[in-house]
Amino acid sequence: MNYVEAANAPLRKNGQxxxxxxxxxxxxxxAGQLAARILDAIAELVKPGITTAAxxxxxxxxxxQAGALSATMMYRGYRYAVCTSINHVVCHGMxxxxxxxxxxxxxxxxxxILDGWYGDSSRMYxxxxxxxxxxxxxxxxxxSMMLGIEAIKPGGHIGDIGAAIQEFVxxxxxxxxxxxCGHGVGRVFHxxxxxxxxxxxxxxxKIVPGMIFxxxxxxxxxxxxxxxxSDGWTAVTRDRSLTAQFEHxxxxxxxxxxxxxxxxxxxxxxxxxxx
Ligand code: MF3
Ligand code: CO
Ligand code: CO
Numbered sequence: 001m002n003y004v005e006a007a008n009a010p011l012r013k014n015g016q017x018x019x020x021x022x023x024x025x026x027x028x029x030x031a032g033q034l035a036a037r038i039l040d041a042i043a044e045l046v047k048p049g050i051t052t053a054a055x056x057x058x059x060x061x062x063x064x065q066a067g068a069l070s071a072t073m074m075y076r077g078y079r080y081a082v083c084t085s086i087n088h089v090v091c092h093g094m095x096x097x098x099x100x101x102x103x104x105x106x107x108x109x110x111x112x113i114l115d116g117w118y119g120d121s122s123r124m125y126x127x128x129x130x131x132x133x134x135x136x137x138x139x140x141x142x143x144s145m146m147l148g149i150e151a152i153k154p155g156g157h158i159g160d161i162g163a164a165i166q167e168f169v170x171x172x173x174x175x176x177x178x179x180x181c182g183h184g185v186g187r188v189f190h191x192x193x194x195x196x197x198x199x200x201x202x203x204x205x206k207i208v209p210g211m212i213f214x215x216x217x218x219x220x221x222x223x224x225x226x227x228x229x230s231d232g233w234t235a236v237t238r239d240r241s242l243t244a245q246f247e248h249x250x251x252x253x254x255x256x257x258x259x260x261x262x263x264x265x266x267x268x269x270x271x272x273x274x275x
Pocket of ligand 2: 120183
């Protein structure tokens with residue numbers, strides 16, 4: 001895998017890993033903070049009876065209000081400003097008029113484009129009281145993402161991230177989804193490198209300062225296998241077990257990482273303490 005100054009690279013995925021400078025980090029900070037502010041607002045909206053279409057409206061409104069665009073609307077035929085993935089839906093769930101019910105867990109995944117920069121982040125939300133096993137799944141998934149992020153060190157390898165996640169998740173009798181991965185991000189939605197959420201330390205591309213990518217593990221209570229429904233988007237667990245995901249966009253610094261999509265209100269890990 002080779003590396004190129006982002007400023008000299010074509011504005012598309014071309015098999016090279018882009019290395020970004022300070023202006024890019026500033027752009028990603030602003031886009032990331034908008035995505036995070038929208039995810040904070042969703043935390044205050046989600047309760048039994050709310051529809052995922054209402055979440056989509058909120059995301060669309062806040063995105064437009066900020067002078068940004070939704071990266072997902074019109075993306076390969078997707079028509080919504082957010083993915084809303086409920087219970088056994090792994091990712092790419094589409095908003096609908098069906099109300100959320102007490103006990104549901106839902107991932108909301110928002111990607112905005114602000115001044116050309118893509119801010120991509122997702123969190124889990126509990127609808128009212130949820131089961132103990134759903135709470136445990138959400139906690140393990142969040143902690144796995146943060147362990148993956150903590151494994152990012154200049155001089156290390158992308159495989160270190162997946163290894164940290166897998167080694168934490170599997171002993172707890174949960175599984176890591178293999179069919180979707182994190183990705184380079186910047187002025188392109190899905191760029192090099194792929195960030196697998198399982199793997200082997202020391203393998204994969206070298207981690208260097210200036211890389212920008214997402215970490216977004218999907219963790220299942222059952223087997224790791226998924227299938228995509230006939231709508232072409234909704235990915236579900238094959239065994240219909242509960243699944244969860246969190247996602248941050250981040251940049252590699254000289255010493256570690258800067259997370260662009262941290263919650264301004266401190267809604268990091270459920271239960272969010274909504275005032
Ligand atoms: N936000 C997702 C990701 O993390 C991609 C969603 S694409 C969509 O990469 F079309 F389903 F919205
Ligand atoms: Co992503
Ligand atoms: Co996303």
